[in-house]
Amino acid sequence: MVNQVQRVEDTWRTCSKSDSSGASNSGCESSKESSRSSTPVLDTDRTDRLRDKMRRRTESGDHWFSLEFFPPRTASGAVNLISRFDRMGSGGPLFIDVTWHPAGDPGSDKETSSMMIASTAVNYCGLESILHLTCCNQTKEKITGYLSKAKRLGLKNIMALRGDPMGADWEEEEAGFNYATDLVKHIRCEFDDYFDICVAGYPTGHPEAESYDEDLRHLKEKVDAGADFIITQLFFRADTFLKFVRDCRAIGITCPILPGIFPIQGYQSLRQLVKLSKLEVPEEIMQVIEPIKDNDAAIRNYGIEQAVGMCRVLLESGEVPGLHFYTLNREVATMEVLRQLGLWIEDPRRTLPWAVSAHPKRKVEDVRPIFWASRPKSYIYRTQDWDDFPNGRWGNSSSPAFGELNDYYLFYLKSKSSKDALLKMWGEELTSEQSVYEVFTSYITAQPNVAGHKVMCLPWNDDPLAPETNLLKDELDKVNRRGVLTINSQPSINGKPSSDPIVGWGPPGGYVFQKAYLEFFTSSENVTALLKVLKKYEPRVNYHIVNVHGQNTTNAHDMQPNAVTWGIFPGREIVQPTVVDPVSFLYWKDEAFALWIEQWAKLYEDESPSRMIIKYIHDNYFLVNLVDNDFPLDNCLWQVIDDMFELLDNPPEEQPAEALRQDCVDAQIW
Amino acid sequence: MVNQVQRVEDTWRTCSKSDSSGASNSGCESSKESSRSSTPVLDTDRTDRLRDKMRRRTESGDHWFSLEFFPPRTASGAVNLISRFDRMGSGGPLFIDVTWHPAGDPGSDKETSSMMIASTAVNYCGLESILHLTCCNQTKEKITGYLSKAKRLGLKNIMALRGDPMGADWEEEEAGFNYATDLVKHIRCEFDDYFDICVAGYPTGHPEAESYDEDLRHLKEKVDAGADFIITQLFFRADTFLKFVRDCRAIGITCPILPGIFPIQGYQSLRQLVKLSKLEVPEEIMQVIEPIKDNDAAIRNYGIEQAVGMCRVLLESGEVPGLHFYTLNREVATMEVLRQLGLWIEDPRRTLPWAVSAHPKRKVEDVRPIFWASRPKSYIYRTQDWDDFPNGRWGNSSSPAFGELNDYYLFYLKSKSSKDALLKMWGEELTSEQSVYEVFTSYITAQPNVAGHKVMCLPWNDDPLAPETNLLKDELDKVNRRGVLTINSQPSINGKPSSDPIVGWGPPGGYVFQKAYLEFFTSSENVTALLKVLKKYEPRVNYHIVNVHGQNTTNAHDMQPNAVTWGIFPGREIVQPTVVDPVSFLYWKDEAFALWIEQWAKLYEDESPSRMIIKYIHDNYFLVNLVDNDFPLDNCLWQVIDDMFELLDNPPEEQPAEALRQDCVDAQIW
Secondary structure, X not given: OHHHHHHHHHHHOOOOHHHXXXXXXXXXXXXXXXXXXXXXXOOHHHHOOHHHHHHHHHHXXXXXXEEEEOOOOOHHHHHHHHHXXXXXXXXXXXXXXXXXXXXXXXXXXXXXXXXXXXXXXXXXXXXXXXXXXXXOXXXXXXXXXXXXXXXXXXXXEEXXXXXXXXXXXXXXXXXXXXXXXXXXXXXXXXXXXXXXXXXXXXXXOOOOOOOHHHHHHHHHHHHHOOOOEEEEEEOOOHHHHHHHHHHHHHOOOOOOEEEEEOOOOOHHHHHHHHHHHXXXXXXXXXXXXXXXXXXXHHHHHHHHHHHHHHHHHHHHOOOOOEEEEEOOOOOHHHHHXXXXXXXXXXXXXXXXXXXXOOOHHXXXXXXXXXXXXXXXXXXXXXXXXXXXXXXXXXOOOOOOOOOOOOHHHOHHHOOOOOHHHHHHHHOOOOOOHHHHHHHHHHHHHOOOOOOOOOOOOEOOEOOOOOHHHHOOHHHHHHHHHOOOEEEEEEOOEEEEEOOOOOOOOOOOOOXXXXXXXXXXXXXXXXXXXXXXXXXXXXXXXXXXXXXXXXOEEEOOOOOOOEEEEEEEOOOOOOEEEEEEOHHHHHHHHHHHHHHHHHHHHXXXXXXXHHHHHHHHHHHHOEEEXXXXXXXXXXXXXXXXXXXXXXXXXXXXXXXXXXXXXXHHHHOXXX | OHHHHHHHHHHHOOOOHHHHHHHHOOOOOOHHHHHHHOOOOOOHHHHOOHHHHHHHHHHOOOOEEEEEEOOOOOHHHHHHHHHHHHHHHOOOOOEEEEOOOHHHOOOOOOOOOHHHHHHHHHHOOOOOEXXXXXXXXXXXXXXXXXXXXXXXXXXXXXXXXXXXXXXXXXXXXXXXXXXXXXXXXXXXXXXXXXXXXXXEEOOOOOOOOOOHHHHHHHHHHHHHOOOOEEEEEEOOOHHHHHHHHHHXXXXXXXXXXXXXXXXXOOHHHHHHHHHHHOOOOOHHHHHHHHHHXXXXXXXXXXXXXXXXXXXXXXXHOOOOOEEEEEOOOOOHHHHHHHHHHOOOOOOOOOOOOOOOOOOHHHXXXXXXXXXXXXXXXXXXXXXOOOOOXXXXXXXXXXXXXXXXXXXXXXHHHOOOOOHHHHHHHHOOOOOOHHHHHHHHHHHHHOOOOOOOOXXXXXXXXXXXXXXXXXXXXXXXXXXXXXXXXXXXXXXXXXXXXXXXXXXXXXXXXXXXXXXXXXXXXXXXXXXXXXXXHHHHHOOOEEEEEEEOOOOEEEOOOOOOOEEEEEEEOXXXXXXXXXXXXXXXXXXXXXXXXXXXXXXXXXXXXXXXXXXXXXXXXXXXXXXXXXXXOOOOOOOOHHHHHHHHHHHHHOOOOOOOHHHHHHHHHHOOOO
């Protein structure tokens, strides 16, 4: 549990302990001077650095882990890897790192490049990330170009490596990069202290080094040149690493040294890795593995047991603050080792109700419109060019220039499901609006659709229903059946502890609150009745109703944002991470309507009845959002919808159609 | 009640109706274009203008009133007038105006000048104010200088008048100011649309005008030159005014025309005013007054009755959106007329928990440190040079450069009590620290002190206990008796309606919250025990403890502000108007300690025992603030103090003195 608390605190802390104690204990003579000089100079950039996070975790005796991945070979591999980042990120790694793949055009904008994968991890998955970089056979200009690009993309950490020489006839170049030390120096020379730099350590000595001692001296040079910490090559015995650390300390290497852990996951992968790294597998391990080499499960189970045992020794030695895992882009073995070690966070505490991006310029961001709750990567993409991010409040000035709406084709936003899978879920053939309603209902209830397939996602939600939304399941089921097609909702919350497993977020000891929210598509007939009904709920319920053409009606007359999620914490200002912002809603509207066409209609042939049905909904339905401002009372939004159905089912007899129409004119919806 | 709601809404509104409806009903063709173009351009400057407030109130059929004052002759008169502004401001005038007193150096920095009085009303009393300005016998340079100064001080409205010529031989000057029209033109020429301009109307014609019609034409000229509205000279019959309005409308004057109401308050003042304004008092009024001319009370009662009757006719005519009162700097008659008309707000709704300044550059300000809660004018003074004011959150960057601490001598901060009165309240002679405790206890309980005098103020509170603090009276009494000398406190509040008569603030339909807060001076012995006790209350209670020398200890390790008052409202972002900010606290500390010396010790002779006692407290006591973060639970701060007393009364036997001392070393207080 220490880990959970610490992880949240890391993100919340904006002033290091040494800063604050200095400020709070200034013993200046003049009281005036002392109060002036105690103003803390908060360099949040510095406290947000990976090396500082490591230092704080080490100081507090709190163990951590990190995860290494290599870039994928294919586009669909990239989509899968990003999903894996999201899943494995939830376990709470201190950082991940992405290897440099010289053969894969690693600095390019290709979706499989090292640069793009690391950038996506930082920007869209919110993971502190290290980008590997090899310098062998590269010009200084090329390397500087890579580093500039990495900085521009929000990457803050580099693993500086020599890399394998291309071809056997490699010789040292006079002015070129011959060793990782040259690269470390170059980074420090060209980018000053911007990057945190990691270098590689070899517990049994680099295979090409003259000797173990010679290799240690090289490592010392790398650290002296400006490296912040060391990650070691894999090894098979705890003693190997612990001796290595002692030897490093003996020659004056004082920075953190993280052991590289390789859970054996299969016979072939072990052989391959051993060949590449020129390591010897200890006899006692080979003796176990050889007899079971055709039994993958047995080898993996042994690998887990072996890694857990070794990690326990390392952690108990007191020399190891954190463990670095070579995942081979697989989840099971590493997660199991971490679970057995108690390092995997099963129930991650959320800093904010949404996943925070790790790009340094978004560091202060703590308010977002609720509309993108299920599409946070789209929101990040569409605001990537903003210079400032809302902090504390959304305000009126923070809603300019959302980026263009072309993100359906970005690999990190692609649906995890294939076209075939989508057709199975959303219907091979649609026959009516009602058949669309049934898709929504299947998604909400997690019951199979008419064809017997579970609906695991919708164009507006790439994942199954969130646990919080599950609280509303019965009500959502009921209204979707009748064509109130919900795409976003949250219940009201009146001061639940911030540690609540379902709705909690933020540091411990706080209280979280929500106003009930409901967002849905529905027909213009329903909207006509809804507007009549909403008059009874003034000013308790705020609404925005818009169609694809931008016809918009609202009772938020002053067009202010409405905070719908907020938290109160010990010793903090109020945090209000989500708002319903009228201006952003009109940008979101474009995206929400476009998803009908881009993700759903286009599954079907041009002019096919199925496509025409989706197109009809796109052209004629309204997007509605409702907020119940009275958060301490029972959510009234379901009653609003019930009243709407009641009015539709039993229209008042004395009211001629013309009068109903007049109401709509009044409400400026026609 | 319409008035109350409207008044609060006025201040909260940041976007005019026409802006928002334009944005929410944009019917552009392309949906993309429509969402982009609907971003509202919020010119908050324009919506905050007096003429716009008038227009909105008029449109909503909501009657208002305004109050006219003249500058005082003496410094103590100025102190009294500012107190009167605070009292009469609470009744909810739309604006006040301050006459220009050419003989009183009206544009100077003297505390009795028109300029200073109007500036104080705006900046320190938060009143929308109009400064009168006469142009007769003035150079353009001089007038421009006055206007520039007024603008710099935050004044936004000018009543443009010709003024009385000095001496009988006045003649028109070729290039000078001969009429108010010249002044209106000059203001518009030199300051564009910055000022709202008011001009005078004469319901019976200006005494110097050739004819009533000629005078109406002059009035038309003034309006055409750029005046925004008209306030009339006083009159005695509703018909006089209503005919005047009809005549104005007939020649094309369309701006608001406010009737000047003069409640007759005494025989002499009526005679004097009539002489100055060359008006005739109608026969029916003289017939009533003459027989009772020596009975002031009878005349005032008649004046009230007469004014109420006339105002009723005016308001019922539908021609009168608001009433302007010539107060003669007196309170009773005008307030009584307004009460009878139902225009006086008995229970004013507060926009924020503290009084908002009316200076335009403070318009966005909605967060302040709690420390200055009882000295808001000092806070405004010390932050007057800030360029930006915290909006939404206090942040770390908003606490630089508090102004110098020399405000004890500013007239608008002077105690309303004389030195004699203060000595009676705070003790002609102090004999011990205990006798100081008794002064605090008398203040808290509103019981007479040993000399039989009620203690109506303390150096840190110039007014009797606030209703909210009264809720804590019993507890405060108990702790002050034992030397926990409280100077600021608030109870915890967990979601009371924003309309609550005692703790409510902000627009209707919201909920307000508070964390319990307690601030006090106490001896170092008490602090030693307190620090031991506070360990039990981690992390629930945040504390800051500091002495005059700046020795400071706190458990707010990251030096962040702690929001202690906040409100949730329909369709709004969260508002958190007060914070406990660690950095500001060290500035406040200087002021809080200095008040012991400046306001209390200096009442006594140098070296006198009384002065030495206050000086001892100043030099040795600590200033402590405590926040109970767990606002949904019962306030634990009284328990903290009880525990402290318990520890002092029954020190644990096994604990030697040295160990207690060690605790203090740990807590870094020695």
